[in-house]
Amino acid sequence: MDFYTTRLLTDAPEDITVAATLLREGELVAIPTETVYGLAADALNGPAVARIFQAKGRPMDNPLIVHVADWDEVAPLTAEIPENARKLAQAYWPGPLTMILKKSARIPDEVSAGLSTVAVRMPSHPVARAIIKASGCPLAAPSANRSGIPSPTTAAHVLADMDGRIAAVVDGGECRVGVESTVVDVSQPVPRLLRPGGITPEMLEEVVGLIEIDPAVTHALDEGAVAASPGMKYKHYAPKATILLIKGTSEGYVAYVNAHRGDGVGALCFEEQAAGLQVPAVPYGRQDDPASQAHGVFDALRRLDELGIQTAYAACPAEDGMGLAVYNRLLRAAAFQVVTLNE
Ligand code: TXA
Numbered sequence: 374m375d376f377y378t379t380r381l382l383t384d385a386p387e388d389i390t391v392a393a394t395l396l397r398e399g400e401l402v403a404i405p406t407e408t409v410y411g412l413a414a415d416a417l418n419g420p421a422v423a424r425i426f427q428a429k430g431r432p433m434d435n436p437l438i439v440h441v442a443d444w445d446e447v448a449p450l451t452a453e454i455p456e457n458a459r460k461l462a463q464a465y466w467p468g469p470l471t472m473i474l475k476k477s478a479r480i481p482d483e484v485s486a487g488l489s490t491v492a493v494r495m496p497s498h499p500v501a502r503a504i505i506k507a508s509g510c511p512l513a514a515p516s517a518n519r520s521g522i523p524s525p526t527t528a529a530h531v532l533a534d535m536d537g538r539i540a541a542v543v544d545g546g547e548c549r550v551g552v553e554s555t556v557v558d559v560s561q562p563v564p565r566l567l568r569p570g571g572i573t574p575e576m577l578e579e580v581v582g583l584i585e586i587d588p589a590v591t592h593a594l595d596e597g598a599v600a601a602s603p604g605m606k607y608k609h610y611a612p613k614a615t616i617l618l619i620k621g622t623s624e625g626y627v628a629y630v631n632a633h634r635g636d637g638v639g640a641l642c643f644e645e646q647a648a649g650l651q652v653p654a655v656p657y658g659r660q661d662d663p664a665s666q667a668h669g670v671f672d673a674l675r676r677l678d679e680l681g682i683q684t685a686y687a688a689c690p691a692e693d694g695m696g697l698a699v700y701n702r703l704l705r706a707a708a709f710q711v712v713t714l715n716e
């Protein structure tokens with residue numbers, strides 16, 4: 374792998390021009406989006422896309438999302454655009470929604486990992502949109518973290534993982550949503566939710582009627598099972614600390630954690646719970662505010678490691694609405710270790 378002096382760029386117009394030029398030359402640039410930072414390359418340049426996998430240490434069979442700035446860019450990337458895709462785009466693009474569509478021959482194998490489909494998203498972040506437009510190419514971009522660990526929601530997170538491995542990072546501040554986009558497969562008659570995110574199941578159903586929720590959203594895949602979304606079979610979002618997800622009331626959670634206090638033990642809790650805890654506490658959002666939890670969860674997972682916490686008990690978010698996206702990430706961070714309190 375090449376070694377880079379990674380440039381830290383701002384979101385000023387002249388720096389956006391620098392980022393776009395690097396991308397056109399086949400280099401990797403981390404860019405802000407409204408969900409998490411993405412590690413971008415020209416999606417139509419196979420060798421450039423292959424470098425993303427090297428920089429992240431990502432398995433080559435896990436396909437990437439292609440980011441566009443305008444609706445007209447979608448048709449050349451896809452074999453067909455079903456009615457459900459049009460309706461969802463109308464309702465939620467630009468925004469935190471990725472659609473799986475049948476791909477066209479223009480999509481390099483590096484992007485789609487040999488599948489017959491391609492994931493497409495139109496981000497709403499003004500800096501992401503400006504960079505896509507200035508580069509003149511669709512951008513393949515996974516989350517800009519080293520494979521397996523929490524996604525980056527600040528430029529500092531990106532540098533912690535990628536300094537020396539990529540040409541540049543564009544600092545656009547903290548990501549608003551904080552968890553990755555909703556992924557929905559619209560290449561089949563009944564849309565199927567593969568990854569929950571900022572666009573909730575309820576919001577999808579408002580537009581396309583009933584959807585299916587892939588079992589892997591809330592359950593570990595059986596050994597040897599084929600994943601509808603290859604990313605779901607990998608260890609994900611995991612800090613060095615061991616996470617246990619605690620299901621129960623708020624009072625039950627606080628009592629359980631305090632009863633288990635000891636060396637290296639910490640809490641990944643809601644803000645309201647921190648004062649009552651007798652172990653180092655890292656709040657990840659407010660109790661009845663899943664959007665605040667989504668915004669804070671990846672930074673909080675990284676902070677557990679900074680504090681040297683070895684075992685963290687995590688307060689369980691709601692399992693519907695925006696909560697489902699947070700629950701899905703914490704389940705994986707916890708490697709599906711859940712404690713249900715007997716209260
Ligand atoms: O919010 C986001 O989606 C961020 C920002 C940068 O846009 N990107 C992101 O990319 O989260 P990544 O690569 O970390 O996650 C993409 C997910 C993976 O689980 C992958 O397996 C799935 O989308 N995916 C990509 N192409 C697919 C396809 N053709 N069929 C099924 N799943 C696909």
Ligand code: MG
Nearest residue numbers: 515516524553
């Ligand atoms: Mg990722």
